[in-house]
Amino acid sequence: MNKYGVLLIGGRRTHQEMYAKVFNKHPLTSIVGIADPIETSSFRKKLSKKLANEYQVPYFDNLNSALENQNVQIVSSAPEVEKRGEVALKCIEAGKHLYLDKPLCGDIEEAKNIVIAAKKHSVKTQMFSMVHLPWVKKAKQEITKNSLGKLKALHIENIFSKGKAGTVPKHRIRKEKTTFEKWTFTEAKREMFDIGVYPITLANWLTKDSAKSVIGITGNYIFKEHSDVDVEDFGSILIKFKSGVNASIIGGRFGWTSHPSSGPQKIILIGENSTKILDSNNPRIEIYNNQKPFNPPPYNPLDPMGMWKETSKKFFVEPKKTWIPIDGAQEIAELDINAFIDCIEKNKLPEIDAQMGYETLKSIIAGYISASKNQEIYLSNLTDILKI
Template sequence: MANNKYGVLLLGGYRTHQENYALMFAADPRCQLIACSDELDAPADRVELNMQLADELNLPYITDLDQALALTDVNIVSLCVEMERRGIIGKKCAQAGKHLYLDKPLALTVTDAELIVQAVQSSGVTSQMFSNVYCPWAQLAKKAIESEEIGQLRAMHCDVVFAKGHPGTAPVGRKRQEQSSRDKYTFIQAKPEMFDIGVYAVSIINWLSNKAVKTVSGVTANYFFEEHSECNIEDFGVLMMSMEDDITATITGGRMGWMSHPKGGIQRLYLVGT
């Protein structure tokens, strides 16, 4: 570590969550921002946004990611590139011996996620995906389980639904068929909300139970927004999971419109014990 600080390389610029993560790393006395970078063949519009963030933070922009990863003063990579590129780039960063701080969701496909997981395990680096596990309500739930205040955990339900967007525009009667995989995540006007927001609830459930998921069933739909329907992606969904020790968990995830909640949206957790 240079100057006894963790050097942080930023991948991803404006119009990502990197705008916030970079400021948090910069404010941490243990860290020092080193540079911004991306792949040589990164999309031109993304490179422009990357360079804008680099200019705002007064950081150098390194056009070749391989050169950036070769810097000895880089210890951590904050990874916020588009979902479609995250698996390959995450693998490359881990193989270069850099610790990973990953925006959520982890990756677009199971294959991409496994690329990251396997590279992290084989390289011995540390990785962390952004989640809500340190929120006060999640910490209280963890305490209730570990102290056996609720007895033995039998079931959980978690709602994470954002209050964003202008609802009431979803076409009535139009139904879409959910697919087991998707090739595209990044749209200008919308995101696949169960995929994007449901990860918060899933990560909470996994962290609280510390049990393996055995089966998953789910339903997605388009209740609120025309733009999601036009992109053939969901704005809401539910999942049911059966887990080890006969624990059942359910979640909802999505967005319901900016007037649906007085703050940022519903974040709610139910625990059922013996």
């Protein structure tokens, strides 16, 4: 066994699919098992067992007993959002370093408790993010070099191009809610939460600042699946930071054929002297040829948004081949997990730890409340607003 034993929580149809691949490959880590909290649904347990079989490691249907294993030094945690707070606390209290799927969890108090517990037990925490991608690091370098002058504002967008567009009922106007009972659905996710977490985390990281207030908007623009379960497929938030810097973000999902690649991912930095646009898809080559154009997969009732790796040939998603970034493929999970292991090895603070995850969650939740109430929400009042 390698230096660090890794216990995975969650299985197929979660981000654990890609995290497992990296922990299995890393020279300092070995996967020692896969576990779920005991109350996990049989559907989810089955998916975890599938992943366990794939890596030929034992499956534990009781997380508590799996955490007693002294060969486990790191937990990679990707349970359902509703269970994340409780699961993270258990892992931290067991003294394990914790790699956390994003978003941290769905509840502000639970997020705060994760932060407090991680400090108390001196374990490393890192939430999955985009900060280690080369094109994102360039944005950080521009700010550090001060090449645009003092940073005044920034815009960050991340939209996933997956799912069948144009299915939302005509004239659908959804009223945003201020309550957050359920985050996990089979057919859809809350996209400002699930994808918006990337640009908001980046805005916090790039500015090294904390949000003071937010103004949010959510929409049901594209998909019937989101409309049916009363969640948004798109969100935009204006963030006013304490330093006076302002950020705008977009997070959401649109159709398979609405973008020539995986979707727009951009950072726009506005300095006092100049503005710079960084684009994950630029520089690139573009290919037009006599091959068949991208053809979206048929409707998959278990994964209509194409969120997970599909093993069934029927629903296999062909790669899009028109735009090829010249920086080459960037394995986001590999870069992120390598950085986490490096932080454990060198006793460094991860760039995006639980505290950063907590800060991001506050802005997302405040964004929903703002969208619902049509007003600016101050984060200092967030706990009181949630109690009402």
